[in-house]
Amino acid sequence: MKGALLYEGKAKQVYEAKDAAGRLILSYKNDATAFNGEKKSVFPGKGRLNNEIAAHIFSMLQDKGVKTHFIERLNEIEQLVWQTEIIPLEVVVRNVAAGSITKRLGIEEKTVFEPPIVELFYKDDALGDPLINDEHALLVASITQAELQEIKTKARAINNHLQHIFQAIHIQLVDFKLEFGRLASGSIVLADEVSPDTCRLWDVATFEKLDKDVFRQGTGDLLAVYEEILNRLEEQK
Amino acid sequence: MKGALLYEGKAKQVYEAKDAAGRLILSYKNDATAFNGEKKSVFPGKGRLNNEIAAHIFSMLQDKGVKTHFIERLNEIEQLVWQTEIIPLEVVVRNVAAGSITKRLGIEEKTVFEPPIVELFYKDDALGDPLINDEHALLVASITQAELQEIKTKARAINNHLQHIFQAIHIQLVDFKLEFGRLASGSIVLADEVSPDTCRLWDVATFEKLDKDVFRQGTGDLLAVYEEILNRLEEQK
Ligand SMILES: Nc1ncnc2c1ncn2[C@@H]1O[C@H](COP(=O)(O)OP(=O)(O)O)[C@@H](O)[C@H]1O
Ligand SMILES: Nc1ncnc2c1ncn2[C@@H]1O[C@H](COP(=O)(O)OP(=O)(O)O)[C@@H](O)[C@H]1O
Ligand SMILES: [Mg+2]
Numbered sequence: 001m002k003g004a005l006l007y008e009g010k011a012k013q014v015y016e017a018k019d020a021a022g023r024l025i026l027s028y029k030n031d032a033t034a035f036n037g038e039k040k041s042v043f044p045g046k047g048r049l050n051n052e053i054a055a056h057i058f059s060m061l062q063d064k065g066v067k068t069h070f071i072e073r074l075n076e077i078e079q080l081v082w083q084t085e086i087i088p089l090e091v092v093v094r095n096v097a098a099g100s101i102t103k104r105l106g107i108e109e110k111t112v113f114e115p116p117i118v119e120l121f122y123k124d125d126a127l128g129d130p131l132i133n134d135e136h137a138l139l140v141a142s143i144t145q146a147e148l149q150e151i152k153t154k155a156r157a158i159n160n161h162l163q164h165i166f167q168a169i170h171i172q173l174v175d176f177k178l179e180f181g182r183l184a185s186g187s188i189v190l191a192d193e194v195s196p197d198t199c200r201l202w203d204v205a206t207f208e209k210l211d212k213d214v215f216r217q218g219t220g221d222l223l224a225v226y227e228e229i230l231n232r233l234e235e236q237k
Numbered sequence: 238m239k240g241a242l243l244y245e246g247k248a249k250q251v252y253e254a255k256d257a258a259g260r261l262i263l264s265y266k267n268d269a270t271a272f273n274g275e276k277k278s279v280f281p282g283k284g285r286l287n288n289e290i291a292a293h294i295f296s297m298l299q300d301k302g303v304k305t306h307f308i309e310r311l312n313e314i315e316q317l318v319w320q321t322e323i324i325p326l327e328v329v330v331r332n333v334a335a336g337s338i339t340k341r342l343g344i345e346e347k348t349v350f351e352p353p354i355v356e357l358f359y360k361d362d363a364l365g366d367p368l369i370n371d372e373h374a375l376l377v378a379s380i381t382q383a384e385l386q387e388i389k390t391k392a393r394a395i396n397n398h399l400q401h402i403f404q405a406i407h408i409q410l411v412d413f414k415l416e417f418g419r420l421a422s423g424s425i426v427l428a429d430e431v432s433p434d435t436c437r438l439w440d441v442a443t444f445e446k447l448d449k450d451v452f453r454q455g456t457g458d459l460l461a462v463y464e465e466i467l468n469r470l471e472e473q474k
């Protein structure tokens with residue numbers, strides 16, 4: 001069922017789905033990268049964990065009415081999705097201060113943002129995914145002002161849903177990164193992945209980091225932590 | 238008439254104006270700094286040039302109905318202004334791509350922005366004056382959403398006026414930085430300075446740089462270039 005390899009990113013391979021026009025197969029890799037690819041490692045089993053976690057989360061979001069690229073999980077490491085034209089923006093939503101925003105603005109870690117902050121980064125590895133403002137986004141991302149507003153509104157709605165999903169498994173959703181894509185019809189849907197690679201997740205009781213920060217900061221066992229997330233999601237069902 | 242020194246910045250000293258409540262004396266220094274203070278030099282006569290250039294430009298803006306802090310030029314290096322509470326934003330307007338935006342977004346120098354781009358930087362030397370988005374501005378600058386929109390609208394109107402002022406002396410206004418301040422009444426006015434330190438100015442015929450870039454890039458005689466701007470402004474009157 002797998003056709004040509006179209007693209008290989010840092011975390012996933014993207015294949016054509018043969019006999020399934022307009023669909024793609026995302027194959028989750030075991031690689032972990034951080035700091036724009038400067039730090040790299042391989043964790044056998046990570047691909048399966050992220051594939052399963054992302055499939056869980058996309059299903060739950062779709063149940064709540066969020067339009068996404070997700071169709072179905074195919075096997076341990078692959079999922080079938082709708083092909084989109086990815087909008088080259090990393091849309092970051094922050095509920096609590098952590099990571100780059102604390103350094104950039106001198107804000108103390110754990111400061112609560114009420115309302116949550118939405119940030120846009122220009123998805124361009126060569127430029128180091130720079131922070132941009134709305135006017136830059138219109139310039140570099142080939143979207144209209146109305147589409148930009150739609151993307152931010154969707155990101156805030158997804159944040160509300162994800163906060164509930166994670167609250168139910170005793171996890172605080174600190175921040176996360178989304179990518180949106182345009183379907184052949186022109187409509188914009190949530191694409192890419194939602195996983196511990198792309199979210200900051202803290203245990204509500206212990207503040208334990210349950211995400212890629214354990215790899216970025218070298219402070220924990222990535223596989224154990226991702227397994228913990230998947231287990232909590234599965235118990236919940 | 239000069240009271241206590243309230244503050245010394247990289248380009249100006251700020252004094253209380255004795256017997257003139259709510260007013261300040263800005264004393265323009267001969268120092269030039271670039272790259273957030275990393276490159277420094279002294280140019281005897283620069284203070285006079287910037288004081289006179291800024292006085293000219295503020296007068297012309299006020300004639301066009303722009304509300305500013307400017308009251309009058311007092312002597313070669315000093316001007317009297319209304320005291321404001323400076324809003325800690327550097328508001329940059331770009332008509333043409335040059336400087337940081339070309340590197341940040343991979344945009345070719347001289348690309349024309351139509352409409353012009355407005356950028357906000359958080360005025361904080363310790364943080365290196367980082368680029369921020371609107372949501373960050375509301376967080377760090379103690380302003381309302383309506384005030385932020387007002388500041389951007391003012392910046393665009395000032396851009397139109399400045400473009401005409403410089404066009405008349407055969408100069409292309411590439412980009413510039415503004416600071417706004419809050420008067421005791423609460424209303425927001427243009428403050429700080431408008432000078433070749435804070436604008437990118439290119440001769441329309443030769444593309445010669447007539448601004449602080451000759452110092453940043455070590456490619457020309459700063460005093461000669463600033464003198465040229467002042468002469469053209471004076472001839473124009
Ligand atoms: N539904 C989709 N349609 C097209 N491309 C997608 C879709 N979902 C994700 N992608 C893209 O797949 C690529 C591979 O993902 P990933 O390995 O995470 O890449 P990256 O190294 O850019 O983070 C990315 O460019 C991502 O934007
Ligand atoms: N009308 C005003 N009221 C109060 N402060 C002002 C006014 N105009 C300018 N300033 C402030 O004067 C200070 C000195 O200016 P400058 O030497 O350019 O400082 P900087 O090193 O921050 O660029 C700056 O903090 C500037 O914001
Ligand atoms: Mg990715």
Ligand SMILES: [Mg+2]
Nearest residue numbers: 246247248429
């Ligand atoms: Mg200054």
